[in-house]
Amino acid sequence: MKALFNTTRRGAIAMTFGAAASFMLAGAASAEVSFEGKTIEWIIPFSAGGGSDTWARFNAPLLGKYLPGQPTVVVVNEPGGGSTKGTNLFAARAKPDGLTILGTSGSTQFPYLLGDPRVRYEYADWKIVMASPTGGVVYTSPSTGVTSPEEIGKLADQKLIYASQGATSLDLVPLLGFKLMGLDVQHVFGFKGRGDGRLAFERGETNIDYQTSSAYIKNVQPLVEAGTAVPLFSWGVLDENGNLTRDPTFPDLPHFGEAYEMITGKAPEGPEYDAYFAFFTAGFPAQKMVFLPAGTPQEIVDAYQAAVEAMKADPEYQANKEAVLGTYEQVTGQAAQALFEKGTQITPELRKQVVDMLAADYGVQLGSD
Amino acid sequence: MMDTLLAALAALLTLQHLAYMLLGVSLGLVIGIIPGLGGIAGLSLLVPFLYGMDPISALGMLIGLVAVIPTSDTFSSVLMGIPGSSASQATVLDGFPMAKQGQAARALSAAFISSLFGGVVGAVILTGFVLIARPLILLFGSAELFMLALFGLSMVAVLAGRSLPKGLAACAVGLLIGSIGGAPATGEFRMIFGTEYLYDGIPLVIIGLGLFAVPEISDLLRKNSSIAEGNTLGSGWGMGFRDWWKNIFLSIRCSGFGCMIGAIPGLGGSVVDWIAYGHAVQTAKDTSQFGKGDPRGVVAPESANNAMQGGALLPTMLFGIPGSGSMAVFLGGMVLIGIEPGPSMVGPDLNVTYSIIWSLALANIMGAGICLALARPISKLTAIPFQLLAPCMIALICFAAFQATRDLADLVALLVIGLVGILMKRFGWPRPALLIGYVLAPQAETFFYQALQFNGWEFLVRPGVLIIAALTLASIYFGLKNRVDDTGPTGEVVQTSRASRNIQIAFALAMMVFFGLALWDASQHTMLGAVFPMGVGIVGVVFGAILLVHLWMGHEDHPAFFDYEIVGDHVGKEGNSWFWTGPAWIAGLVAATALLGFYIAMILFFIAFLQLRAKASWFTTIVMTACAAGFILGLAYMLSLNFPSGWLQSAYDLPWPIR
CATH class of the missing domain: 3.40.190.150 (Bordetella uptake gene, domain 1)
Structure with a gap:
């Protein structure tokens, strides 16, 4: 051509x-x-x-x-x-x-x-x-008993529900991230956008959600003030060396790596983290x-x-x-x-790992040639 | 509170604001008249000019545009039978027959006055409702949204036509077409048959144009007359106004529905006109004229679709969730002028919200006023010999169709759906039933899956679900009682339709093959991805089988028989040409596009059509072709779009319009 x-x-x-x-x-x-x-x-x-x-x-x-x-x-x-x-x-x-x-x-x-x-x-x-x-903040519902970011560990043995746009959409990042943290999250697919997902959270249908920064400030901050949402962590940003650091917009919130450490007691590493990190970078920074x-x-x-x-x-x-x-x-x-x-x-290898996981856990087929 | 209201009103009524709004309204009218170019195109045109404007003026311009599109899109629905946008598909059903009877001006003025009224009622409702809307909107969970989708589907009962199995089978076809592409639960791609185009499903604009516009054009092409068929244009807007006045309560109810349905995020506005139309039929005493030119069939959807735009502003402003494509662009425009949607729109930014709502009312008044003034002159279009109008209409619907993905495949899809539409019209399969199924398939499937995930089967006993279920049952009951038939005259004609029994059976069998294909495809997928098309496919097979039995065993005047080629009003008249004339011309245009790209193909098509079919003089041919070519070029230039390319473009490097 x-x-x-x-x-x-x-x-x-x-x-x-x-x-x-x-x-x-x-x-x-x-x-x-x-x-x-x-x-x-x-x-x-x-x-x-x-x-x-x-x-x-x-x-x-x-x-x-x-x-x-x-x-x-x-x-x-x-x-x-x-x-x-x-x-x-x-x-x-x-x-x-x-x-x-x-x-x-x-x-x-x-x-x-x-x-x-x-x-x-x-x-x-x-x-x-x-x-x-871009960046984003993960937050949860007070019905989980969590009242501050430090208490994220309380989520470890709870049933969480997340409104997702699809396993291969941008919501792949939270999917991989939650899985890495060992959280038991049920992903309900078919939402049209993050705004749609936030609506499901506000209706009480889900209890964990994330919004990109500006949407979080405009739409979730009022919920936090009203006591109907609790922020957990930001996805974080990359510094000039490519290391994960706190999001300057939310300096008081831990980034994903810190939150991971709070739950598991150790810093994130290994091939699963590498896979998460690749998609995180493509999806946020x-x-x-x-x-x-x-x-x-x-x-x-x-x-x-x-x-x-x-x-x-x-x-x-x-x-x-x-x-x-x-x-x-x-x-x-x-x-x-x-x-x-x-x-x-x-x-x-990392690609295969993610594709295989999506196929096994969520029945995702990436179309055929 | 009162201060806010007054401050908003004062800001609104400045000359500068009104001037910008008029600009938006004018652009909206022009865009709306051209079928297929809805709010998305118009707003994209405006967005580059938003920089540096003060927010209230910029908003006025945006709203002026959004508000009048469902008003001016009525022109093509009524005059040419081409649904101007998804909001006025139902208007075609009665508006176009009125135009054919020479009552175009009456239909248009009834439509515009209803639009005006609907828009204003919508704004009045919103003024109060906006303050309490947030908690109310949050009451509609996935379970309730699923029930609302079912409520929408219940309108099939009233639109199923003379033979119920036929109507339900048509609806199943629509549901299956609507499920083409990614499954909501798993993302797996269904019924794509290896074609990349089908990954995203078939776009709504193609379904609407293929089902309604193509059959009408093809029908008119055969008759060699004007749309108004020699009838006089009839009395003007006075009668239309009286039609509306007689049905003012219907208009109020439909405005209310429209506003509410628009306000619920997730349902989308594409069905609101059908729900309003269905409601009009359900509540009418005498339904014999519906589908043949009943003014109520114009008043109801037009009242609803303008009110719906107002309602749709609510989720956009309060939650940042656009309910439709044009609302998405509106939201983008709001962000560009520095207004971020969110709870503050009913808090500190309430004055902005009110100026938006009343701009909407004002824009509706302006828009409907201008349209009313234009109704009489524009309705003269229907007196033009159709051979001269036809190439313009064909070019227009093709132009509208490839707005969807700007690909040759759009035109091929239009041709295929158009053929289905032509045959459905011929054999009395209700096209609205297919369309409703198509529009609601994604909603029904997605919300059902989500409701089950969130609530389990207990979702069935939620109070909201029970209330909507009761409404749905009532709707089905009244629907079946007042079923409309848009397929033409009844009585002894039915008998004679039996004569072409074999070919009617063949068409029903073709539909059965489609069900079979869908079932086969569903069997290739995971349980979550397959359950919806599987279920619908089985329902389709059952009703298709019942229909086949009726067609096979039915006595002479069984309602299942219908063939427009035997009972249509053109039968017995002179000068009818070949049945496939219309599709053949469209197919020619598509084939030429595949070879030469759309722009060259369209010019050649004009020349060929005017010379061979219309037998126009060379002077007329050249002038018309040049006008059309210039018009399409100007549109494409303003919208920054490339025409679909063909073989020539892939072989040679050509400059813009023909590349």
């Missing part, structure tokens, strides 16, 4: 109708890379609305403002196949000219890590522009990433990374970032590269 994304939509219109795109004044265009008068397509393999789309629509105009030549960045939704369809399309068609970029999410990383037969993309081929981390296609020249990658760094100082970015991104900084350069590698690599 030959490549397609060479002429942009707006470019074609400009040609057709003779619009004077080339006469437009542009900011200080760099000598080597300039997207002046061009349109950049930002492929989002999800439908409009929802987290990834909102994230891209927040970033797109700002990115365009700081890229050399001030191109227009348009978000193109290509949903389907749990985000594998649009990503496959990008892998097959995008040219290394910087005019097509891809935004992925944990839901794009997970099928890749699990070896889903629908995946026809290879992360290692691509160049990372930016990584956008490296949840959303922006990529340029294989073979993109280094100047273009540098221009993009510089644009991201510049846009972070924009007053509009500063004003709105908290609502969209939560309290986490989007990163580029070495930090992004480290997250990218950790969040998209898994050894075949």
